[in-house]
Amino acid sequence: MFERIIRILVKELLEIRRDRWAMFRLIVPPLIQMLIFGYAATFEVYHVNTVILDRDHSQESRDLISHFVASTRFDVVKIAGTERDVSQAIDDGTATVGITIQPRFAAFLLKGEKAPLQVVVDGTNSNTALIALGYVEQIAATYSASQGKTYATRIPGGITARVEDLDVAQRPWFNPNLDGRWFFVPGVVGTLSLILTVSLTASAVVREREIGTLEQIMVSPIRPYEFILGKTIPFFLIGFAETALVAVFGVLWFQVPFVGNPFILMLGTALFLLSTLGLGLLISTLVRTQQQAFGANFFVSNPMFTLSGFSFPIASMPRPMQWVTYLDPLRYYLVVIRATFLKGVGIAVLWPDLLAMAVIGIGLLTLSTLRFRKALD
Amino acid sequence: MTEVAPKEPAIEVENLVKRFGDFTAVDHVSFQVERGSIIGFLGPNGAGKSTIIRMLCGLLTPSEGRAIVSGIDVAKDPETVREHIGYMSQKFSLYGDLTVMENLRFFGGIYRVPRTILPERIRFAVTMAGLEGREDSLVSTLAGGWKQRLALGCAILHRPPILFLDEPTSGVDPESRRRFWDLIHSLSEDGVTIVVSTHYMDEAEYCNTIALINRGRLLALESPTTLKKRDLGGDLLSVECPDIGKAISLLEGQPGILDIAAFGNAVHLLVDPAKVSCHDLEGRLTTAGIPVERIGSIEPSIDDIFVRMVGENSPQGGAG
Numbered sequence: 001m002f003e004r005i006i007r008i009l010v011k012e013l014l015e016i017r018r019d020r021w022a023m024f025r026l027i028v029p030p031l032i033q034m035l036i037f038g039y040a041a042t043f044e045v046y047h048v049n050t051v052i053l054d055r056d057h058s059q060e061s062r063d064l065i066s067h068f069v070a071s072t073r074f075d076v077v078k079i080a081g082t083e084r085d086v087s088q089a090i091d092d093g094t095a096t097v098g099i100t101i102q103p104r105f106a107a108f109l110l111k112g113e114k115a116p117l118q119v120v121v122d123g124t125n126s127n128t129a130l131i132a133l134g135y136v137e138q139i140a141a142t143y144s145a146s147q148g149k150t151y152a153t154r155i156p157g158g159i160t161a162r163v164e165d166l167d168v169a170q171r172p173w174f175n176p177n178l179d180g181r182w183f184f185v186p187g188v189v190g191t192l193s194l195i196l197t198v199s200l201t202a203s204a205v206v207r208e209r210e211i212g213t214l215e216q217i218m219v220s221p222i223r224p225y226e227f228i229l230g231k232t233i234p235f236f237l238i239g240f241a242e243t244a245l246v247a248v249f250g251v252l253w254f255q256v257p258f259v260g261n262p263f264i265l266m267l268g269t270a271l272f273l274l275s276t277l278g279l280g281l282l283i284s285t286l287v288r289t290q291q292q293a294f295g296a297n298f299f300v301s302n303p304m305f306t307l308s309g310f311s312f313p314i315a316s317m318p319r320p321m322q323w324v325t326y327l328d329p330l331r332y333y334l335v336v337i338r339a340t341f342l343k344g345v346g347i348a349v350l351w352p353d354l355l356a357m358a359v360i361g362i363g364l365l366t367l368s369t370l371r372f373r374k375a376l377d
Numbered sequence: 378m379t380e381v382a383p384k385e386p387a388i389e390v391e392n393l394v395k396r397f398g399d400f401t402a403v404d405h406v407s408f409q410v411e412r413g414s415i416i417g418f419l420g421p422n423g424a425g426k427s428t429i430i431r432m433l434c435g436l437l438t439p440s441e442g443r444a445i446v447s448g449i450d451v452a453k454d455p456e457t458v459r460e461h462i463g464y465m466s467q468k469f470s471l472y473g474d475l476t477v478m479e480n481l482r483f484f485g486g487i488y489r490v491p492r493t494i495l496p497e498r499i500r501f502a503v504t505m506a507g508l509e510g511r512e513d514s515l516v517s518t519l520a521g522g523w524k525q526r527l528a529l530g531c532a533i534l535h536r537p538p539i540l541f542l543d544e545p546t547s548g549v550d551p552e553s554r555r556r557f558w559d560l561i562h563s564l565s566e567d568g569v570t571i572v573v574s575t576h577y578m579d580e581a582e583y584c585n586t587i588a589l590i591n592r593g594r595l596l597a598l599e600s601p602t603t604l605k606k607r608d609l610g611g612d613l614l615s616v617e618c619p620d621i622g623k624a625i626s627l628l629e630g631q632p633g634i635l636d637i638a639a640f641g642n643a644v645h646l647l648v649d650p651a652k653v654s655c656h657d658l659e660g661r662l663t664t665a666g667i668p669v670e671r672i673g674s675i676e677p678s679i680d681d682i683f684v685r686m687v688g689e690n691s692p693q694g695g696a697g
C-alpha cells in the first residue's frame with residue numbers, strides 16, 4: 001500500500017520539479033495578491049453592535065445616546081450599568097463598540113469645555129472597528145454642532161466654537177493601532193490557500209485524464225484510496241508550505257503581529273487543507289477537461305470567499321445565507337487564523353471551528369474517494 | 378498470478394452489448410480467444426474496437442452480455458482481472474515530463490511488481506524497447522517508435538498473461554511497426570494472449586484470428602487464410618490507370634460490375650465473369666479516353682474482403 005502511494009507521490013513531485021514555471025506560479029501570484037489585498041481594502045459598515053454606558057445620566061447624555069440609537073450605523077444592543085459590563089460585552093462578542101459617557105459630560109458641555117466620551121472597540125476586526133470609530137466621531141460632531149446651536153440661541157452672542165468638539169478617547173483592544181491590514185493579511189492567507197490548493201488538486205487529476213495516463217492507471221490494480229492519497233499528499237505539503245510562506249511574508253512585510261500559538265494555526269491549516277483538497281478531488285471527478293476544472297473552481301471558490309466573512313460580515317447576511325456559511329470551511333479557517341494571529345486564543349475557544357473543518361474535510365475526501373471509480377462510464 | 382486451466386480459453390465474450398444513450402456502439406458480439414493466440418480487431422473508425430477492449434479491461438460496464446477474461450467475469454470482479462491483464466490505450470499515455478526510467482518505475486510500482494524483481498523487469502523492458510543508454514532521457518524527447526515500445530514495456534512489467542493493445546502502431550513508421558510486431562510475436566510465443574486492434578490491413582496477416590468489426594457488429598471471425606478464401610461472389614480484377622476517379626465514375630453501377638473501390642494507384646473491381654471480361658473492360662476505358670496501364674485478375678487480399686464486407690454492412694448496402 002505505502003509502496004504504491006509513494007510511487008504516485010514521487011511521480012507527482014518529479015513532475016512539479018520538471019515544470020520550470022511551477023515554482024514561479026506557486027510563489028509569485030500569491031505574494032502579489034497579498035500585497036494588493038493588504039494595501040487596497042476598505043469597507044463600509046452598518047449595524048455595528050454597540051454597548052453604551054451612561055455615567056452622567058443627564059438630559060444631554062440621553063440626547064447623545066438617542067443619536068446613536070437613531071443611526072443605522074449602530075445597533076445599541078445593551079445599555080450597560082457598569083464599566084465591567086462594557087468589557088464583558090466586548091469580550092464575549094455581544095458588541096464590537098463600547099461607548100462610555102463619562103460623569104460631568106453635561107457640565108463640561110455647558111461650560112463649553114471638551115466633553116469626555118470614551119470609545120472602546122474590538123480591534124480584532126479592525127476594519128469594522130476603524131470605520132465604526134469614524135462614525136462615532138461623526139455622530140459626536142453632529143451632536144455637538146446641534147448643541148452649539150442650542151447654546152447659541154440660549155446665550156446671545158454665540159459660543160459655538162467652544163463646544164464644537166466632544167473629546168472622543170479611543171481605546172481599541174487586541175489591535176491597538178487599528179491597522180486594517182492586520183485584519184486582512186491573515187484573511188488573505190486563508191483565501192489564497194483555498195484557491196490555490198483546490199485548483200492544483202483538481203487540475204492534477206484532470207490533466208491525467210486529458211493526456212490519457214488516468215486510463216492507464218485505472219487498469220492497474222491500484223486502489224482508489226491509494227491513488228487519492230498519492231495525489232493529495234504532495235498538494236497537502238505544497239499547500240502547507242504556501243500558507244507558511246504567505247503568512248511569514250504578511251508578518252514581515254505588513255508587520256502583522258503573531259501573538260497566538262503557531263501549532264494551533266498549523267493544526268487549523270492542516271484541517272482546512274483536508275477540505276480544499278477534498279473539494280479539488282471532487283471537482284476532478286465531475287469534470288473532463290482542465291478548462292472545466294478551472295471554471296468549476298471559480299464557481300465554487302467565489303461563493304466560499306463571499307460567505308466566509310472575509311469581507312462581508314456574516315452577521316449582516318440574511319438568515320438563510322448565514323446557515324449556508326456553516327458549510328464553508330473558509331469561514332472556520334478565518335476564525336482560526338485571525339484568532340491565532342491577533343488574539344492568541346487557544347483550543348478552548350477554537351475547538352468548534354477546528355472540529356467543523358475536520359468534519360467537512362473528511363466528508364469531502366470520502367465523497368470523492370467513493371466517486372473516483374476506476375471506470376470511464 | 379493464478380494459472381488458467383490449459384483448455385479454458387483466455388477470453389470468452391458472449392452477446393456483449395454497449396450502448397451510449399440511444400447509440401449502440403457494440404452490438405451483440407460473441408467470440409473466444411485461445412490462450413497464446415493473437416486476435417486482431419479490424420474495422421473502420423468508430424467500429425467499436427476500443428469500446429470492446431475497454432469492456433474487456435473493466436473500464437466500461439457492458440450494457441448486456443458477458444465477458445470472461447482469464448476465467449473471471451469482468452463486470453463482477455474487475456479488480457482481479459486487472460492483475461492478469463496489460464493494456465495499452467489508443468491514446469499514447471506515458472508521462473512525457475518523466476524519464477524512461479521514472480516511467481518504468483512508476484508503472485512497475487502501481488502494478489505491484491515486487492521491489493526485488495522490478496530492476497530485472499525494467500532491464501528487460503529497456504532492452505526490448507531498444508532504449509539502452511537512453512534510460513535518463515525525457516520520454517517527450519523520444520521518437521514515436523521508441524515511445525510505443527516503451528509503452529508496451531510498461532504494460533508488460535507485471536508479466537500479464539493477457540495483453541490488450543489498442544491501435545499500438547498508429548502513426549509510427551513502417552520499420553517501427555515491423556519491430557513492434559516482432560515483439561508481439563515473441564510475447565505470443567511465450568504464451569501471452571494478445572488482443573490487438575489496428576487500421577492497417579497488412580498487420581492483420583500477422584494475427585492468428587481476425588475479428589472484422591463494423592458499426593458495432595462482428596462481421597467475420599476467422600484466420601487470415603480462411604478469410605482470404607471467402608467467396609466474394611465474383612471475380613476480382615485490378616486496373617491500373619492514370620485517372621482513377623474518372624474510371625470509377627465511368628464503371629460504377631454498370632451491368633456486371635458488382636463492386637468497385639480504389640486501392641492506391643489501382644481500381645479493384647468485383648465483376649460477374651459471365652458479363653464482364655478484362656478485354657471488354659480495357660476496351661470501354663480506352664474508348665472513354667482512359668489509357669489502361671495494366672489489367673488482370675487478382676487474388677483477393679484482406680483489404681478487398683474487408684472493403685466488400687464493410688460495404689455490405691453499411692446502411693446504403695453493398696454496391697451491385
Ligand SMILES: Nc1ncnc2c1ncn2[C@@H]1O[C@H](COP(=O)(O)OP(=O)(O)OP(=O)(O)O)[C@@H](O)[C@H]1O
Binds near residue numbers: 424427
Ligand atoms: N463514452 C462514449 N460516449 C458516447 N459515445 C461513445 C463513447 N465512446 C465511444 N463512443 C462512440 O462509440 C463508437 C465506437 O467507438 P470506438 O472508440 O470503440 O471505435 P473504434 O473502433 O475504436 O474507432 P477508432 O478506430 O477511431 O479508434 C463511436 O461512434 C464513438 O463515437
Ligand SMILES: [Mg+2]
Binds near residue numbers: 426428467543544
Ligand atoms: Mg479506437
